[in-house]
Amino acid sequence: MHKQIFLSVIGLFAINSLSAQWTPKNTEWYAPVPPVVKPAAAPGQPPSDAVVLFDGKDLSKWETLKGEEPKWTVEKGEMTVVPGTGEIRTKEYFGDCQLHIEFKSPKPGEYSGQMRGNSGVFLQSIYELQVLDADDNPTYVNGMVGSIYKQSAPLANAYTRNGAWQVYDVYWKAPKFGTGGKLEEPAMITVVLNGVVVQNNYVLQGGTEYIGLPDYKAHGRMPLMLQDHGTAVVFRNIWIRNL
Ligand code: MG
Numbered sequence: 001m002h003k004q005i006f007l008s009v010i011g012l013f014a015i016n017s018l019s020a021q022w023t024p025k026n027t028e029w030y031a032p033v034p035p036v037v038k039p040a041a042a043p044g045q046p047p048s049d050a051v052v053l054f055d056g057k058d059l060s061k062w063e064t065l066k067g068e069e070p071k072w073t074v075e076k077g078e079m080t081v082v083p084g085t086g087e088i089r090t091k092e093y094f095g096d097c098q099l100h101i102e103f104k105s106p107k108p109g110e111y112s113g114q115m116r117g118n119s120g121v122f123l124q125s126i127y128e129l130q131v132l133d134a135d136d137n138p139t140y141v142n143g144m145v146g147s148i149y150k151q152s153a154p155l156a157n158a159y160t161r162n163g164a165w166q167v168y169d170v171y172w173k174a175p176k177f178g179t180g181g182k183l184e185e186p187a188m189i190t191v192v193l194n195g196v197v198v199q200n201n202y203v204l205q206g207g208t209e210y211i212g213l214p215d216y217k218a219h220g221r222m223p224l225m226l227q228d229h230g231t232a233v234v235f236r237n238i239w240i241r242n243l
Contacts, residue, residue, distance in 0.1 A: 044100065044167060046239035053090055053224070054079055054238040062088045065225075072228075078104075081119060083230045089125055093221035096243040099123075099170040104234040105133035105162050111231070113139045117162075119235075120149065120227035123172050124219065128208040129191060129199075131233060134159035146191060146198035149208035158196035165236070167194050172243075174221075175204070181218030 038048035046052050053061045056077030059070045064086050071085035105117030117133030128149040132139070134157055141147065145166070146154030159166060169192040176185040186206075191199035206214030224240065 044102075044237065046100070047241070050100075050239040050241050051092065052239045054235065056236060059088070061090055061092065063091055064088060078234050078236045080232050080234045081226075081228050083228060083232060086228050087122075087225050088228075089223035089225040091223070093223055094124065094240060094242065095174040095221045097123075097170075097172050097174075098241040098243060099168070099172065099224070099238075100240070101168050101170070101238045102165050102236050103131050103168070104165050104236075105135070106232045106234070108133060108135070108137070108162060112137060114143060114229075115231070117231055117233055118227070118229035119231070119233035120229065121168065121170070122225035122227060123170070123187070123189070124174060124222035125225040126207045126219070126222065127187060127189070127204055128227070129168065129170060129189070131227070133162055135162035146193050148189060148199060148202055148204060150210070151205055151208060151214055152199060152202045154191075154193070154198035155200060156196050156198055158193040158198055160194060168192070175216060175219075177216075177218040183216045183218075186216070 035049070040047055056074075058074055059072060059079060062070050064070055070088040072082050072088060073080045099121070101121055103119065108116050114132070116137050117131070119131040120128040121131060122128050130143060130145055130147045130149050132143070132145045134145040141153040142150050144154065144157065145159050146157070171190040173185075173188040175183060175187040178184040187204040189199050189202050189204065190197065204214070206216040208214060226235065
């Protein structure tokens with residue numbers, strides 16, 4: 001113990017004497033120069049290098065899980081889930097990314113809990129950030145809006161009200177797999193809902209399972225997927241930046 005303290009003191013002394021010889025320039029660098037990204041004129045709109053996945057006009061960037069044209073509707077700049085027509089995914093594949101997506105829950109009708117305004121943003125088609133109406137709609141907290149489904153409840157309920165647009169900004173670090181598909185780095189996510197952090201660098205335990213425990217299966221870049229959970233959830237202004 002005493003030896004350790006002695007060595008620490010010697011170490012600090014060595015670092016201090018070394019730092020004393022440094023100039024400010026020793027810790028400044030000039031290359032590589034970060035690329036210029038022109039921010040959008042209005043907050044929430046895509047910056048210059050974003051891949052715009054839905055600009056309100058059509059679903060040309062999307063397909064069904066069978067690779068067919070999606071049957072979700074597009075009207076007035078919004079896309080709406082047509083219940084029973086299935087999930088849709090991007091034609092393009094993504095890894096680490098920044099994602100912006102806005103959604104609106106349909107009128108509740110007689111539905112409650114997981115049946116009310118359920119959809120999902122599936123990062124890399126595997127990891128679900130829940131989309132759900134949280135307007136006076138109790139459910140299990142690790143399945144509410146802002147949750148990483150059945151893994152992590154949100155830090156706060158930042159949902160506003162049924163019928164109002166909700167805004168997700170997502171920062172995604174894809175899992176990394178090594179030889180033989182061995183997990184080297186788990187996925188990590190930060191989620192901001194309506195300007196409020198609801199997931200703060202949460203480290204995922206694997207895919208988000210409905211039944212059973214999460215687990216990782218090796219994969220590379222994957223499409224972004226949106227869920228058809230039987231309710232007519234509406235989306236708009238979807239863009240993504242590769243990181
Ligand atoms: Mg869902």
